[in-house]
Amino acid sequence: MDVATLIGIGVAFAAVIASIFMEGSSPMSVVLPAPMMLVIGGTLGAGLATTTLKGFIAAFSSLGKYLLYKQQDAGETVDLVVSLADKARREGLLALEDATRDIDDDFIKDGLQSAIDGTDPEDLRAIMEAQIDGQKAADKAIAKVFADMGGFAPTIGIIGTVVSLVHVLENLDQPATLGHMIAAAFVATLWGLLSANLIWLPISARIKRISELEAQKKEMAMEGLLAIQAGANPRSVGARLRALAFDAKKPAKEAA
16 A cells, blocks of 8 residues: 555645744644635535536545555566466467456456457457556546646635635724734635645646556556467566566656
């Protein structure tokens, strides 16, 4: 389980709280129900307005999967495909029928079963690429929901500040309370910026990154299964997949 995003958000909020203490204030000075409700409720409402109800619910219901994502070692996928290639080389492609029952990865299992069933290699590649593209599109749609909310939150925070400042101007005849009211007015802007940059945008970026990792893993598996179907030498299959796994670990500029 990779909890980098949860740790990162926790560290960021801890830094904010620490800075408040260092200024001699209290974290409770920024925990005000009205501006927090406006920013959070307004951001969620604006986010819902940009998509469908089904898509909005799907984005939040699948959030745990992305935040608690466990990245599989590319070496495990390589070893699995090489072992399948070795068995197919020695006993034939049909001998892999039983092996499909022990494979946990549905993408590899379905692809292998299609290869065993005699699906044309070009059709098999098209099917598997369509599955990869479909998952990438779904991930992109979910990431966009959180990215959109990250864009709305600061502006909604400013709206909250304007609303509060209007209240301040209505009470100019009470100078003793002006300082407190002006300080409270800017809390909405604070929460708008905090929620955007410490919650919504990091979550969106996390989803995009996980989508990339999953697509890379599936593309590598696809190449391996097509090589098995073609009767390639297991050593060649292993070398090819390890090269792909190495490229996937490089930074984008370096791997290009």
